[in-house]
Amino acid sequence: xxxxxxxxxDGTEHEVDxxxxxxxxxxxxxxxxxxxxxxxxxxxxxxxxxxxxxESAGPLPGVDxxxxxxxxxxxxxxxxxxxxxxxQVSDSIGDMxxxxxxxxx
Amino acid sequence: MNxxxxxxxxxxxxxxxxxxxxxxPRRFEQDCWxxxxxxxxxxxxxxxxxxxxAGPFWSISRFDDIVEVEKNTEIFSSEPxxxxxxxxxxxxxxxxxxxxxxxxxxxxxxxxxxxxPKNLQEFEALIRQRTAEALDALPEGExxxxxxxxxxxxxxxxxxxxxxxxxxxxxxxxxxxxxxxSDERMTAGQGLKQEDRLEIVMEILEVFTRLWHxxxxxxxxxxxxIRLLQRxxxxxxMVDDPMNYIGxxxxxxxxxxxxxxxxMSGGVLFLNEFPEEFARVKADRSLIPSMVSxxxxxxxxxxxxxxxxxxxxxxxxxxxxxGDKVILWYCSAxxxxxxxxxxxxxxxxxSGVRNHAAFGxxxxxxxxxxxxxxxxxxxxxxxxKRFCDIRIVEPPTRLCHNFVRGFSRMPVQVTRY
Numbered sequence: 001x002x003x004x005x006x007x008x009x010d011g012t013e014h015e016v017d018x019x020x021x022x023x024x025x026x027x028x029x030x031x032x033x034x035x036x037x038x039x040x041x042x043x044x045x046x047x048x049x050x051x052x053x054x055e056s057a058g059p060l061p062g063v064d065x066x067x068x069x070x071x072x073x074x075x076x077x078x079x080x081x082x083x084x085x086x087x088q089v090s091d092s093i094g095d096m097x098x099x100x101x102x103x104x105x
Numbered sequence: 106m107n108x109x110x111x112x113x114x115x116x117x118x119x120x121x122x123x124x125x126x127x128x129x130p131r132r133f134e135q136d137c138w139x140x141x142x143x144x145x146x147x148x149x150x151x152x153x154x155x156x157x158x159a160g161p162f163w164s165i166s167r168f169d170d171i172v173e174v175e176k177n178t179e180i181f182s183s184e185p186x187x188x189x190x191x192x193x194x195x196x197x198x199x200x201x202x203x204x205x206x207x208x209x210x211x212x213x214x215x216x217x218x219x220x221x222p223k224n225l226q227e228f229e230a231l232i233r234q235r236t237a238e239a240l241d242a243l244p245e246g247e248x249x250x251x252x253x254x255x256x257x258x259x260x261x262x263x264x265x266x267x268x269x270x271x272x273x274x275x276x277x278x279x280x281x282x283x284x285x286x287s288d289e290r291m292t293a294g295q296g297l298k299q300e301d302r303l304e305i306v307m308e309i310l311e312v313f314t315r316l317w318h319x320x321x322x323x324x325x326x327x328x329x330x331i332r333l334l335q336r337x338x339x340x341x342x343m344v345d346d347p348m349n350y351i352g353x354x355x356x357x358x359x360x361x362x363x364x365x366x367x368x369m370s371g372g373v374l375f376l377n378e379f380p381e382e383f384a385r386v387k388a389d390r391s392l393i394p395s396m397v398s399x400x401x402x403x404x405x406x407x408x409x410x411x412x413x414x415x416x417x418x419x420x421x422x423x424x425x426x427x428g429d430k431v432i433l434w435y436c437s438a439x440x441x442x443x444x445x446x447x448x449x450x451x452x453x454x455x456s457g458v459r460n461h462a463a464f465g466x467x468x469x470x471x472x473x474x475x476x477x478x479x480x481x482x483x484x485x486x487x488x489x490k491r492f493c494d495i496r497i498v499e500p501p502t503r504l505c506h507n508f509v510r511g512f513s514r515m516p517v518q519v520t521r522y
Contacts, residue, residue, distance in 0.1 A: 041460040043466070045176060
C-alpha cells in the first residue's frame with residue numbers, strides 16, 4: 001500500500017491509499033479523481049492519462065518507446081511527464097505526489 | 106432500420122470467405138456489414154483478400170489486433186497513404202496522417218494547439234450560440250432533412266471558424282470535404298473520377314494559397330489553422346510545398362467535417378432505434394457526455410485506416426510481405442464482443458464507454474477528438490433543451506462508401522416542449 005496525492009490543475013487535492021500492482025491511472029479511476037480520461041484503458045496508445053510526477057519516494061521505471069511516442073505529442077509535456085497507465089504502484093516506488101494537467105487530448 | 110437484402114450482394118455467411126469483397130461499399134450503404142465482420146473476427150481475423158477494386162489487401166477485424174498494428178509503426182507504416190486506394194505517385198499529396206515519425210510529429214504538433222481543449226473552451230460559447238440558432242430555426246410539424254439543416258450546417262460553420270474561412274463561401278468546405286473522399290473505386294462506381302477530383306483539389310489549393318498570402322505576417326491575433334502553420338517555424342513555409350500544404354488542408358477539412366457530421370446524424374438514428382435510451386437521456390442530461398462517446402462508437406464515422414507493411418513479417422501466424430496493404434477495420438473493432446459486451450446494443454452509459462476504436466490508437470489517434478466530442482455534446486445539450494421528440498419519419502439514406510460511414514439524408518420531425 002502506498003499513499004498517492006493527486007493535485008488537480010485547480011489545486012484540489014485527493015490523497016488516496018493505492019494498492020500495489022495497480023497503475024496510477026487505475027488508482028485515479030477507482031477513486032474518481034477527475035482529470036484523467038484514460039480513453040484506451042491502459043495500453044499507452046491514447047495519451048489521455050498524462051500526469052506530472054512531482055515526487056516519488058523511490059525511483060520510477062523508465063519510459064519505453066511507445067510511451068515516449070505518445071508523450072512526444074503532448075503540447076504541455078514537461079520533464080516529469082508520464083502516462084499514468086505505465087507506472088504500477090509498488091513498494092519500491094512508494095508514496096507519490098502527482099499533478100494533473102489542465103486537459104487531456 | 107434501413108436493413109434490406111440486396112440480391113447482388115453475396116451472402117456473407119454462406120459464401121466462401123475468399124469469394125467475398127470485404128471492402129464492398131454496398132454493405133455499408135445497406136447497413137448489412139455486421140455479419141461479415143463478425144465472421145471475420147471468428148474465422149479469419151487476419152484475412153487476406155487477393156482481389157478487390159483497390160487490389161489485394163489484408164483485413165484486421167479484431168480490436169486488440171488493430172491496437173497491436175497501430176503500435177508497431179515501424180512495420181506497419183502510414184506512408185504513402187492511409188486510403189485503401191493508391192493515388193498515382195505524381196498526385197500524392199502529403200499529409201501528416203500519412204507520414205511516419207519524425208516528420209509526422211513535427212507537422213502534427215504545429216496544428217494541434219487549435220484543437221487543444223484549452224483553445225476549445227474559447228470556442229464553446231460561439232459554438233453553443235450557433236447551434237442554438239440553427240436548432241431554433243428548424244421547422245416544427247413538418248418533415249425536414251436533419252443531415253442538411255443540422256449536421257452539415259453546424260459542422261460547416263465550425264470548420265469555417267477553425268480556418269477563419271470567408272463566411273459567405275463556407276459551404277465550399279463541405280462540398281470539398283465530400284469531393285476529396287469521393288472516388289469511384291471506394292463507392293461502387295458512384296464517386297468522382299480522378300480527373301474531376303483533381304480539379305477540385307486544385308481549387309482548394311488556389312483558395313487556401315490566396316488566404317495564406319493574405320494572412321502571412323498580418324499579426325492578427327487568431328488561432329486559425331492557417332496562422333498556426335505560419336507561426337510554427339517547422340511549417341512556416343509550407344505554402345511553398347503545395348503537395349504538403351494541400352495534403353494537410355484536405356486532412357483537416359475531412360477530419361473536421363464528415364466525421365462529426367455523420368455522428369451528429371447517427372445519434373438521432375440510434376435514439377430512434379433505442380427509445381428507452383432516448384427516454385433516459387431526456388430524463389437525465391448528465392448522461393450526455395457518456396452518450397456522445399457511445400454515439401461515436403456506434404457510428405464509427407470512418408470505417409477503417411490503412412497501413413502498409415515495410416518488411417516481410419509474420420502477424421498472428423500470417424505471412425505478410427513488404428508492400429502489402431493492411432486495412433484496420435475500426436467498425437469491426439467497435440463491435441468486437443471480446444472487448445465490448447453486447448456491442449450491437451446502444452447503451453449510453455456502458456462501462457468503459459470511452460474505450461472505443463473510432464479515434465484509432467497510437468500516434469495517429471484522431472487529433473480533433475476533443476473538438477468532436479464537444480460539438481456533439483453541445484448539439485445534444487441544446488437539442489434536448491428544446492425538443493421532446495426528434496422522430497425519424499422515413500428510413501435515412503446512407504452513403505455508398507467504404508471509408509466514410511454516414512448519411513446523405515435523414516428525414517425527421519421535431520416536437521418542441
